[in-house]
Amino acid sequence: MFLVANWKMNMTRDRIGRYLAVLEGKGLSSILSGTGHEVVFAATHVYLEYLSEEVNRRGLPAKIFAQDVSSRIEGAFTGEVSVRNILDVGAVGSILGHSERRRYFRETDEDVATKTGLCLQAGVIPLVCFGESGEDREAGNTLKVLREQVAPVAEVAAKALKDGIDIPVYLAYEPVWAIGSGKNASCADIREVMSAVLEEFPWTAPPKILYGGSVNLDNVASLAALKNLSGLLVGSAWLDPEIFLNSLMALS
Ligand code: 13P
Numbered sequence: 033m034f035l036v037a038n039w040k041m042n043m044t045r046d047r048i049g050r051y052l053a054v055l056e057g058k059g060l061s062s063i064l065s066g067t068g069h070e071v072v073f074a075a076t077h078v079y080l081e082y083l084s085e086e087v088n089r090r091g092l093p094a095k096i097f098a099q100d101v102s103s104r105i106e107g108a109f110t111g112e113v114s115v116r117n118i119l120d121v122g123a124v125g126s127i128l129g130h131s132e133r134r135r136y137f138r139e140t141d142e143d144v145a146t147k148t149g150l151c152l153q154a155g156v157i158p159l160v161c162f163g164e165s166g167e168d169r170e171a172g173n174t175l176k177v178l179r180e181q182v183a184p185v186a187e188v189a190a191k192a193l194k195d196g197i198d199i200p201v202y203l204a205y206e207p208v209w210a211i212g213s214g215k216n217a218s219c220a221d222i223r224e225v226m227s228a229v230l231e232e233f234p235w236t237a238p239p240k241i242l243y244g245g246s247v248n249l250d251n252v253a254s255l256a257a258l259k260n261l262s263g264l265l266v267g268s269a270w271l272d273p274e275i276f277l278n279s280l281m282a283l284s
Pocket of ligand 1: 244266
C-alpha cells in the first residue's frame with residue numbers, strides 16, 4: 033500500500049522534528065520491513081528540505097511529497113513554487129488538485145491536468161485528487177463529476193507515456209463530503225468509483241488508486257483490504273505519529 037500522510041498546513045518545524053523522533057524511536061523501519069508498504073509525508077513547501085534531511089539523517093524509510101506545485105514552469109510568477117523547486121529540496125512527488133485547492137483557490141480540472149503534465153515531464157510522481165461534493169452526490173452526479181475531473185488527467189498521462197515517460201500516476205478518490213467529516217465512503221462507493229475510473233478511460237498504464245476521507249484507526253484495515261485499492265491518503269488522523277504507527281501495525 034502507498035500510505036500518504038497529508039499534513040496540510042498543520043505542521044511546524046518543531047512538530048515535524050518531534051513526529052520523526054517518535055517514528056525513529058518506535059522503529060518505523062522494522063514495522064515496515066517485509067510489508068511492501070510505502071510511506072509518504074506531504075508537507076508544505078517551506079518544510080520539504082528540512083523534512084527530507086531529517087528523514088535521511090534518521091534513516092527513515094519515507095518519501096517526501098509536496099502538497100501542490102505551480103502550473104507554470106518558471107519565470108515571473110511571484111509566490112509560486114515550481115516542480116523544479118520541490119525536486120531541488122528533496123520531494124519526489126506532489127499531491128495535485130486536492131479539493132481544498134479546487135474549492136478555496138479555484139483550481140480547475142485543466143489546471144490540475146497541466147500540473148500533472150509538468151510533474152510527469154520532470155520525473156515527479158503526481159498524486160491527483162478527485163472527488164464529488166455532497167451536493168453532487170445528492171443530485172446523483174457523482175460519476176459525471178468524477179469523469180470530468182479524471183478525463184483531462186487521463187489524457188495527459190496517455191500523452192506522457194507515448195512520449196516515453198514511464199512515471200506512475202496515482203489518483204486519490206477523496207469525496208469532499210468525507211474529508212474531515214468523520215464519515216468515510218463505504219467500500220461499495222469506493223469500488224464503484226474505482227471501476228468507473230479504470231474502465232472508462234483509455235489508460236495505457238492503469239493508474240494506482242488511493243482512497244482518502246476520514247480514514248482512522250477503526251476503519252483503516254477494512255478500507256485497505258479493498259481489492260485493487262493501492263493506498264490511502266490521510267489527513268487529521270496521521271497528524272499524530274502514534275496513530276500513524278498504530279495504523280501501519282493494523283495493516284501489516
Ligand atoms: P481527513 O483524513 O482529515 O478526512 O483528510 C483527508 C484528506 O483531505 C487527505 O488529503
